[in-house]
Amino acid sequence: MLKKLLGLMLLFAVSQMSSQITGEVKDEKGNPLPYVNIYTETGSKGTTTNDDGIYELKINEAGNYTIVYQFLGYKTLKKQIEAKPFPIKIDVVLKAESTSLEEVTVQSGDNPANRIIRNAIDIRELNAEKLESFTADFYSRGIWRIKNAPEKILGQDVGDLGGGLDSTRSGIVYLSETISEIAYQKPDDFKEKIIASKVSGDDNGFSLNSAQEAYFSFYENTLEINSEMVSPIADYAFNYYKYQLEGTFFDDWGNLINKIKVTPKRENDRVFSGFIYIVEDLWQIYGVELTTTGKAVQVPPIEELVFRQNYKYSKENQLYIQISQSVDFSFKMFGFGGDGRFTAVYSDYNFNPQFTKNSFGREILSFQEQANKKDSLYWKEKRPVPLTTEEIEDYVKKDSIQEVKSTKKYKDSVDTVRNKFGITDVVFGYSYTNSWKHRSFSISAPVTGIGFNTVQGWNTDVTLSYRQRTGEDQENYWRIFSNIDYGLSEDRFRIKGGFFKKFNNFDKPVLSISGGTSAEQINDKEPIPPLLNSITTIFFERNYMKLYEKSFAQIGYGQDVFPGINLSGEFAWENRKALTNHTDHVIIDWEDREYTSNNPLQPENLGSLPFEGHSIFKTNLTADITFGQKYMSYPNGRYDVYESKYPKLRLGWEKGFGGSENKYNFDQFKAEIRQNLDLGNKGEFQYLLNGGIFSNAEEISLVDYQHFNGNQTRIGFGSYVGKFNLMPYYNLSTNHNYAEIHAEHDFQGWALGKLPLINKLNFNLVVGAHRLITEDRNPYSEYSVGIDNLGFGKFRFLRLDYVVSDFGGKRDGAFIFGLKF
Numbered sequence: 001m002l003k004k005l006l007g008l009m010l011l012f013a014v015s016q017m018s019s020q021i022t023g024e025v026k027d028e029k030g031n032p033l034p035y036v037n038i039y040t041e042t043g044s045k046g047t048t049t050n051d052d053g054i055y056e057l058k059i060n061e062a063g064n065y066t067i068v069y070q071f072l073g074y075k076t077l078k079k080q081i082e083a084k085p086f087p088i089k090i091d092v093v094l095k096a097e098s099t100s101l102e103e104v105t106v107q108s109g110d111n112p113a114n115r116i117i118r119n120a121i122d123i124r125e126l127n128a129e130k131l132e133s134f135t136a137d138f139y140s141r142g143i144w145r146i147k148n149a150p151e152k153i154l155g156q157d158v159g160d161l162g163g164g165l166d167s168t169r170s171g172i173v174y175l176s177e178t179i180s181e182i183a184y185q186k187p188d189d190f191k192e193k194i195i196a197s198k199v200s201g202d203d204n205g206f207s208l209n210s211a212q213e214a215y216f217s218f219y220e221n222t223l224e225i226n227s228e229m230v231s232p233i234a235d236y237a238f239n240y241y242k243y244q245l246e247g248t249f250f251d252d253w254g255n256l257i258n259k260i261k262v263t264p265k266r267e268n269d270r271v272f273s274g275f276i277y278i279v280e281d282l283w284q285i286y287g288v289e290l291t292t293t294g295k296a297v298q299v300p301p302i303e304e305l306v307f308r309q310n311y312k313y314s315k316e317n318q319l320y321i322q323i324s325q326s327v328d329f330s331f332k333m334f335g336f337g338g339d340g341r342f343t344a345v346y347s348d349y350n351f352n353p354q355f356t357k358n359s360f361g362r363e364i365l366s367f368q369e370q371a372n373k374k375d376s377l378y379w380k381e382k383r384p385v386p387l388t389t390e391e392i393e394d395y396v397k398k399d400s401i402q403e404v405k406s407t408k409k410y411k412d413s414v415d416t417v418r419n420k421f422g423i424t425d426v427v428f429g430y431s432y433t434n435s436w437k438h439r440s441f442s443i444s445a446p447v448t449g450i451g452f453n454t455v456q457g458w459n460t461d462v463t464l465s466y467r468q469r470t471g472e473d474q475e476n477y478w479r480i481f482s483n484i485d486y487g488l489s490e491d492r493f494r495i496k497g498g499f500f501k502k503f504n505n506f507d508k509p510v511l512s513i514s515g516g517t518s519a520e521q522i523n524d525k526e527p528i529p530p531l532l533n534s535i536t537t538i539f540f541e542r543n544y545m546k547l548y549e550k551s552f553a554q555i556g557y558g559q560d561v562f563p564g565i566n567l568s569g570e571f572a573w574e575n576r577k578a579l580t581n582h583t584d585h586v587i588i589d590w591e592d593r594e595y596t597s598n599n600p601l602q603p604e605n606l607g608s609l610p611f612e613g614h615s616i617f618k619t620n621l622t623a624d625i626t627f628g629q630k631y632m633s634y635p636n637g638r639y640d641v642y643e644s645k646y647p648k649l650r651l652g653w654e655k656g657f658g659g660s661e662n663k664y665n666f667d668q669f670k671a672e673i674r675q676n677l678d679l680g681n682k683g684e685f686q687y688l689l690n691g692g693i694f695s696n697a698e699e700i701s702l703v704d705y706q707h708f709n710g711n712q713t714r715i716g717f718g719s720y721v722g723k724f725n726l727m728p729y730y731n732l733s734t735n736h737n738y739a740e741i742h743a744e745h746d747f748q749g750w751a752l753g754k755l756p757l758i759n760k761l762n763f764n765l766v767v768g769a770h771r772l773i774t775e776d777r778n779p780y781s782e783y784s785v786g787i788d789n790l791g792f793g794k795f796r797f798l799r800l801d802y803v804v805s806d807f808g809g810k811r812d813g814a815f816i817f818g819l820k821f
Helices: 002-018 112-122 124-129 376-382 389-405 408-418 530-540
Strands: 021-027 037-040 046-048 054-057 063-070 077-083 092-094 133-147 171-185 189-199 222-225 227-230 241-250 256-264 273-279 285-293 302-314 319-333 336-350 363-367 430-434 439-443 451-453 457-470 476-487 492-502 510-521 547-562 565-578 614-626 630-634 637-641 648-657 666-678 684-695 715-717 738-746 764-774 777-792 795-807 810-819
Touching: 037 054, 037 302, 037 319, 046 054, 046 336, 063 302, 077 092, 112 124, 112 241, 112 256, 112 273, 171 389, 189 376, 389 408, 408 430, 451 530, 476 510, 764 795, 777 810
Parallel strands: 021 092, 189 363, 363 630, 715 810
Antiparallel strands: 021 054, 037 046, 037 063, 063 077, 133 171, 133 336, 171 189, 222 227, 241 256, 256 273, 273 285, 285 302, 302 319, 319 336, 430 439, 439 457, 451 457, 457 476, 476 492, 492 510, 510 547, 547 565, 565 614, 614 648, 630 637, 648 666, 666 684, 684 738, 738 764, 764 777, 777 795, 795 810
């Protein structure tokens, strides 16, 4: 406690000694004003107030300055000061801006706000072009609080979240800062170099805050916030918003500012509400105070997102430029909630950066050496927004907690408690951890592995695993594991195991070695989950899963050879044995049904086998290519950033050789291309094209056929791109050339959002088309229309589609109930 108090006193002392100009900004009622913009009139220095209304302006040289205090809704204040001697304390009071409609000429039948918005829309692209390239200094701070957190979720301990929760289960669980240099060039070139990074409670951590993710431009038609949100000055904004002129005022440059109230026409559209400030004649943005909801962005736990952006006029560039942004959020889920804020401050803009063709590349984020090792004096000197008392206390507390928690004594004491065997371990499995040596052992519970299929009957499996983490941040690891499976009706034990090692997070080399005996689905894509098969089998007498026994030894290796290009290969020996049903047990006996054979080629012939026993060697070579792959370089790894602008390509060669009979040998060449395309306010379009060419494969084993992701359960999981929701699992499997086409469009409210009453439900219309073409059969097609984002309250994980299939002139239709988690 004494150490914490001394640390707090030190931080306050450093704050007072190192600050040049400090003060507090309040309104006329004496309330502190957070996030007031304060800068020298030349724009060379700037800051904002923190949540407590406190500011620190870093002026290093004595002289005469004009200090500007600017805040939306308040009159801009300018103060002439003589900066000598330091430190200087200046407290100010800002008066509320009195808006007036006297300057506006209202024509009969014309809404003056509509005129202003039309002009802003007409010149939107021209204003956006003025921001087509620039460099700037960037500061970001993120804080996330939780209130009334439960002690357990789904039986698992929540803990104190790194010391963030107090006795009321509330407190700061994330606090971090970054200082960086950024460069931007339209349409999508971006580069950020983080100079300093700080995470409360982790002196070796790196902040998750980044300038690119914090950049929201209302000059664009849409802003990506999970969904594509429509800007109030988008080309088609009048389809989504109503506008009202609340009043006008003059800024410190004498420009007339229009304060316009923005109201959604339909509250569940991808829209904002609040105020946007437009400069008369220039039709540029002066500021925004816009709010959206979790319903709108389709992240149900979010209650509200509030965007505030402040701009200042740059005479040199004849442009109002953004100098600060805050994004406040609140959330609630499972009985607890919280809030937070992400703050961004921009300074030292250069709108003539003289970029060259080498200025940008695929690396969009990097860290300066020792970026996470800056001391408190550095942060005090460079941090443009002073910490609040709450934030200072959190840094001191978390640093003290980290010092204690990093000791062997503490980790051993926690492990002693954690490693005790409890009654719940019978259900959830048991794990043993040695935190000091970064290793763990786990064994799954036989209860959780219980399932049922007609080959094994009631069965269970137990997995044992040992993991050792390595690296400075324990970002790498190796693991050995074993799985033991037993089927009661079959009275057969099977065991397999292996070794897996991830070497680093840069080029991501991974090595895997495995072997043993197991019961596998004939379709190695495993189209039906074991749990779902257990339910359909014992309750509905539908035994869809078809198994065979595989004894095998396998080794695989893969790594990135270049950002966006990953090469991997596998070499295996396999001995395959066909299996038959060993039980006809059911809980509900359907008179019109009976179990089918484990041979998908002869479902009525219960004793038949799908293939003869045989052995074979196999190799698989795969190249995954992402065009234009961009990435972030952290000191402990390289992390890819998905770019929907470019497709992903996969090329593969599968070869079977050395078979126990020559007829089992074959070659297959595969290619797949997929892409997700954001279409602004019209939603998201996904497609997947997949094809393969077989060679010398006329008599190969059914195991080596190309199988397709069919579905006979009427239950769908995840994305439907790459799946056929009415196709029988094995009826169209082939050893001939084939091609698949999948496409799906999610309108994300663009269609249903315009229908009265229905738009209040916040549903999404989804349409899809799927087609399979093979040399040996007629084409198979599916078409679907569905409703996504179904559910109640914050639980929106359901989807309902009506799917029609067409094969050989026969059409079938059925509803598919989708589950998303």
